[in-house]
Amino acid sequence: MxxxxxxxxxxxxxxxxxxxxxxxxxxxxxxxxxxxxxxxxxxxxxxxxxxxxxxxxxxxxSIEQIRALLALAEPSRASCAEVLEIAQTHLDDVRAKLADLTKLERILGATIARCSGDLAPSCPVLDMLATTERA
The missing domain is CATH 1.10.1660.10 (Multidrug-efflux Transporter Regulator; Chain: A; Domain 2)
Known part of the structure; x- marks a missing residue:
């Protein structure tokens, strides 16, 4: 080549x-x-x-996870157990993010549903964004 x-x-x-x-x-x-x-x-x-x-x-x-996976992909270092650990940690992170996004979708959906879109002294979306409460 x-x-x-x-x-x-x-x-x-x-x-x-x-x-x-x-x-x-x-x-x-x-x-x-x-x-x-x-x-x-x-x-x-x-x-x-x-x-x-x-x-x-x-x-x-992540870059560091990829670095570790590349090292484990070397013939002398191949370890499916270590790869599994990295992949499982990543999957756990993905699932946590999905749960957070589902919660965010619910909160935004409920807030938008309360918004009439008319001129008003207060807007539910802006009020929600300005609140100090954590979702």
């Missing part, structure tokens, strides 16, 4: 060029080889790794 430029790597994986550079800066992506003129030259391993990172980000994993 011919080495890829950063632009081709970004296009192939669906990741923005600046994001590729960012992942290199924070050492989530290994540095690529350089051409004689100093351009980055990416290999298939970079495509696989960046695809893994993109997919993990789409699923909401």
């Amino acid at each position: 011919q080495p890829l430029t950063i632009g081709r790597l970004a296009a192939t994986t669906g990741v923005k060029l600046e994001t590729v550079r960012y992942y290199e800066r924070i050492e989530l992506m290994p540095p690529p080889a350089r051409t004689a003129s100093g351009h980055r030259a990416y290999e298939q391993a970079h495509v696989r790794r960046l695809t893994f990172i993109r997919r993990a980000r789409e699923l909401g994993f």
